Amino acid sequence: MSEQNTxxxxxxxxxxxxxxxxxxxxxxxxxxxxxEAGRPIVPEQDYVEHVPQxxxxxxxxxxxxxxxxxxPIQSTCYACDEWSSKFFVNDKEHPYTxxxxxxxxxxxxRQVGGRSIMWGRQSYRxxxxxxxxxxxxxxxxxxPIRYADIAPWYDYVEDFVGISGEALGLPQLPxxxxxxxxxxxxxxxxxxxxxxKHFGGExxxxxxRAAILTQDHQGRAACHYCGxxxxxxITRSYFSSLNATLPVAEKTGRMTLRPFxxxxxxxFDSKTRRATGVRVIDSKTRSAVEFRAKVVFLxxxxxxxxxxxxxxxxxxFPNGLGNSSGELGHNLMDHVSSAGASACIPGFEDHLExxxxxxxxxxxxxxxxxxxxxxxxxxYGFQGGAHREGWMRGIAQTGFGAEFKKSLSRPGPWxxxxxxxxxxxxxxxxxxxxxxxxxxxxxxxTLKIHCAYGENERALRxxxxxxxxxxxxxxxxxxxxxxAADDPPGFSIHEMGTARMGRDPKTSVLNSFNQAHDVKxxxxxxGSAMVSSSCVNPSLTYMALTARACDYAVRRMKKGEx
Amino acid sequence: MQRRExxxxxxxxxxxxxxxxxxxxxxxxxxxxxxxxxxxxxLNAQQYETVKVMAEMIIPSTDTPGATDVGTADFVDLVLTxxxxxxxxxxxxxxxxxxxxxxxxxxGKDFLGCSAAQQADILTALGEKMLEExxxxxxxxxxxxxxxxxxxxxxxxxxxxxxxxxTSEAGATNELxxxxxxxxxxxxxxxxxxxxxxxxx
Numbered sequence: 001m002s003e004q005n006t007x008x009x010x011x012x013x014x015x016x017x018x019x020x021x022x023x024x025x026x027x028x029x030x031x032x033x034x035x036e037a038g039r040p041i042v043p044e045q046d047y048v049e050h051v052p053q054x055x056x057x058x059x060x061x062x063x064x065x066x067x068x069x070x071x072p073i074q075s076t077c078y079a080c081d082e083w084s085s086k087f088f089v090n091d092k093e094h095p096y097t098x099x100x101x102x103x104x105x106x107x108x109x110r111q112v113g114g115r116s117i118m119w120g121r122q123s124y125r126x127x128x129x130x131x132x133x134x135x136x137x138x139x140x141x142x143x144p145i146r147y148a149d150i151a152p153w154y155d156y157v158e159d160f161v162g163i164s165g166e167a168l169g170l171p172q173l174p175x176x177x178x179x180x181x182x183x184x185x186x187x188x189x190x191x192x193x194x195x196x197k198h199f200g201g202e203x204x205x206x207x208x209r210a211a212i213l214t215q216d217h218q219g220r221a222a223c224h225y226c227g228x229x230x231x232x233x234i235t236r237s238y239f240s241s242l243n244a245t246l247p248v249a250e251k252t253g254r255m256t257l258r259p260f261x262x263x264x265x266x267x268f269d270s271k272t273r274r275a276t277g278v279r280v281i282d283s284k285t286r287s288a289v290e291f292r293a294k295v296v297f298l299x300x301x302x303x304x305x306x307x308x309x310x311x312x313x314x315x316x317f318p319n320g321l322g323n324s325s326g327e328l329g330h331n332l333m334d335h336v337s338s339a340g341a342s343a344c345i346p347g348f349e350d351h352l353e354x355x356x357x358x359x360x361x362x363x364x365x366x367x368x369x370x371x372x373x374x375x376x377x378x379x380y381g382f383q384g385g386a387h388r389e390g391w392m393r394g395i396a397q398t399g400f401g402a403e404f405k406k407s408l409s410r411p412g413p414w415x416x417x418x419x420x421x422x423x424x425x426x427x428x429x430x431x432x433x434x435x436x437x438x439x440x441x442x443x444x445x446t447l448k449i450h451c452a453y454g455e456n457e458r459a460l461r462x463x464x465x466x467x468x469x470x471x472x473x474x475x476x477x478x479x480x481x482x483x484a485a486d487d488p489p490g491f492s493i494h495e496m497g498t499a500r501m502g503r504d505p506k507t508s509v510l511n512s513f514n515q516a517h518d519v520k521x522x523x524x525x526x527g528s529a530m531v532s533s534s535c536v537n538p539s540l541t542y543m544a545l546t547a548r549a550c551d552y553a554v555r556r557m558k559k560g561e562x
Numbered sequence: 563m564q565r566r567e568x569x570x571x572x573x574x575x576x577x578x579x580x581x582x583x584x585x586x587x588x589x590x591x592x593x594x595x596x597x598x599x600x601x602x603x604x605l606n607a608q609q610y611e612t613v614k615v616m617a618e619m620i621i622p623s624t625d626t627p628g629a630t631d632v633g634t635a636d637f638v639d640l641v642l643t644x645x646x647x648x649x650x651x652x653x654x655x656x657x658x659x660x661x662x663x664x665x666x667x668x669x670g671k672d673f674l675g676c677s678a679a680q681q682a683d684i685l686t687a688l689g690e691k692m693l694e695e696x697x698x699x700x701x702x703x704x705x706x707x708x709x710x711x712x713x714x715x716x717x718x719x720x721x722x723x724x725x726x727x728x729t730s731e732a733g734a735t736n737e738l739x740x741x742x743x744x745x746x747x748x749x750x751x752x753x754x755x756x757x758x759x760x761x762x763x
Contacts, residue, residue: 050742050743052731052734052740052742053729053734054729054730054731054734057640058640058641058644058645059637059725059726059729059730060725060729061641061645061725063645064645064646064647065644065645065647182747183747183748183749183750184749185749185750186749186750188749189749189750223747224743224744224745224746225743225744225745225746225747226742226743226744350752350753351750351751351752352751352752352753353747353748353749353751354744354746354747354748354751355744355745355746355747355748356744356747357747357749390738391724391728391738392724394720394724395717395720395721395724396696396717398686398689398690398692398693399689400619400620400621400682400685400689401619401620401622401682402622402624404620404621405620405621405622405624405628405737406624408724408728408737409626409737409738
């Protein structure tokens with residue numbers, strides 16, 4: 001192995017967790033190779049958030065034929081539009097299959113920055129309601145950590161990321177170290193106070209906690225409220241690996257970032273029982289390259305990381321590297337959403353919003369917090385917000401002429417919407433396996449995904465629609481429309497759980513520091529590691545776990561224990 | 563070179579700094595692009611004129627530009643040619659045919675030959691039909707209203723007309739006061755005084 005292909009550490013993936021691993025490991029002095037399957041992104045050329053609709057060929061309606069042909073799955077995501085569809089994969093190049101009667105929507109981004117370019121930016125701490133839930137209810141296995149273990153690491157990553165939001169002091173949703181919150185609009189303020197009044201203070205409406213800067217922070221500028229974050233951000237006001245962590249890693253001079261590098265498998269030495277490096281397919285030349293390192297961090301995303309390990313079988317691990325437990329690829333979860341309600345809110349017509357706030361409201365979980373709710377375990381939070389209707393309301397109207405035109409030049413009535421995100425229970429029978437007879441465009445075996453929601457998730461959805469409608473009625477909403485779609489898992493893009501942590505190597509893949517029980521110098525710090533799913537957005541927790549695992553790995557390395 | 567880039571160069575006068583040979587090439591390219599964008603590919607001359615007149619009736623030129631000024635018929639032609647699937651395209655062209663049939667049966671001439679008042683009667687009737695159809699088609703949740711595709715020709719026509727107008731530079735900036743970089747967020751702003759002033763005029 002040549003000197004130039006040998007590193008202290010290899011990080012697989014450059015998204016939200018890969019960026020953190022790159023930053024932490026290089027700052028701690030490790031010569032680090034970051035492998036990214038996709039292309040490089042140059043913000044000055046590739047970010048398109050300030051390109052107005054009139055410069056787009058289809059004026060924002062998307063290139064329908066291209067999307068239908070090349071991105072039929074990706075384009076079901078709201079963020080995959082005429083501007084940002086280039087940040088989503090071509091479905092033809094990235095096939096996967098699903099179990100019979102179990103559709104799964106897999107939304108993917110392959111470029112430097114990964115999905116952190118188009119993520120939703122909502123950032124919430126988990127609590128001991130989450131970390132203790134499995135143990136309390138006898139579901140799956142217990143988390144090997146508690147809030148106290150991760151709290152300092154939340155502090156640590158939040159100092160760097162910058163989370164805007166409002167402190168509430170709620171036990172089920174610990175406060176972050178906040179930058180000033182974004183403002184609620186008039187209708188949201190009214191709903192907040194009316195809901196507090198009608199529901200005994202149990203239901204709290206607050207502004208979304210978002211990885212978007214409300215003041216200059218760590219060399220990045222405050223948000224200028226142009227709106228569409230998923231198209232990039234030239235002022236680096238929202239957090240992405242491309243905007244924040246990778247530039248810091250680059251500055252250390254110890255990072256080698258290699259795009260167009262599809263990881264085929266992790267190599268393993270059966271004598272030392274250590275990972276020795278990774279095998280890579282160069283996405284441009286299709287040639288095989290091998291890299292070596294003392295420690296390997298898998299940060300390729302929940303489903304990609306597990307695909308790499310399943311494709312890294314050895315004589316010792318015939319069912320995938322690090323899979324002595326048989327749990328690798330199992331316990332796949334995704335938040336249950338697509339349920340809630342919306343309504344017209346009369347009045348407030350002398351008020352409007354100025355600027356496009358890239359953030360909505362949040363209502364923390366209120367079921368099974370103080371009292372046990374009979375219909376289900378765990379709970380859900382609401383996202384959403386209020387906006388005045390725009391010119392699109394004119395489509396369904398019949399008016400025409402000068403008066404009609406004048407009416408549309410003014411904002412329409414206010415509408416308020418609640419959309420739930422509910423906890424998904426871990427279930428061994430929700431799993432992925434390798435397809436033996438189907439490969440992707442780079443010759444790597446594809447995944448077959450078997451995942452479906454169960455009774456508890458369906459009960460959550462039903463309650464989301466009912467409780468949202470009940471609140472909208474209580475605050476004086478009209479034309480209330482509850483909804484509860486039957487969307488399959490994958491729609492929330494919060495997939496997690498396929499290489500869970502645990503205390504017992506017989507029932508878990510990783511220990512409490514994201515270290516593989518079976519392969520001491522292999523760490524997995526993306527969503528794979530999760531033991532349960534909470535109901536809050538998971539990325540902040542992935543970031544904290546990654547920084548914590550890096551600290552642990554480097555300390556062990558220095559002691560010669562890795 | 564992208565059309566966008568060409569237009570930007572033209573707008574900023576940057577082209578004038580280029581060498582004559584290159585300037586010619588840029589202008590030629592711009593002409594080609596603009597032509598490619600405006601030459602009809604799906605609509606025939608009569609259909610194109612019908613779309614133009616109907617769209618201008620919905621969004622007329624007033625103290626601000628109207629549907630014709632922003633090239634609505636060209637956008638409709640582009641969408642029919644490069645965006646719609648066959649079914650949508652057929653529905654749209656059949657719908658235009660129906661507009662002429664209505665005009666013929668009511669007034670004995672095709673739509674373009676009708677008086678403004680007769681044309682307005684036809685648009686009103688199309689609107690009533692659209693409402694009727696929306697009652698019998700499955701209910702659309704409010705969160706999807708306007709975004710998903712309606713089977714009604716007139717709803718499709720209105721969607722394309724309003725999209726062409728309100729996403730054009732003139733429509734977005736003159737009518738909606740759209741700013742690319744607002745620079746701030748205010749959740750409870752009072753309407754801008756300039757709007758108030760124009761209303762009292």
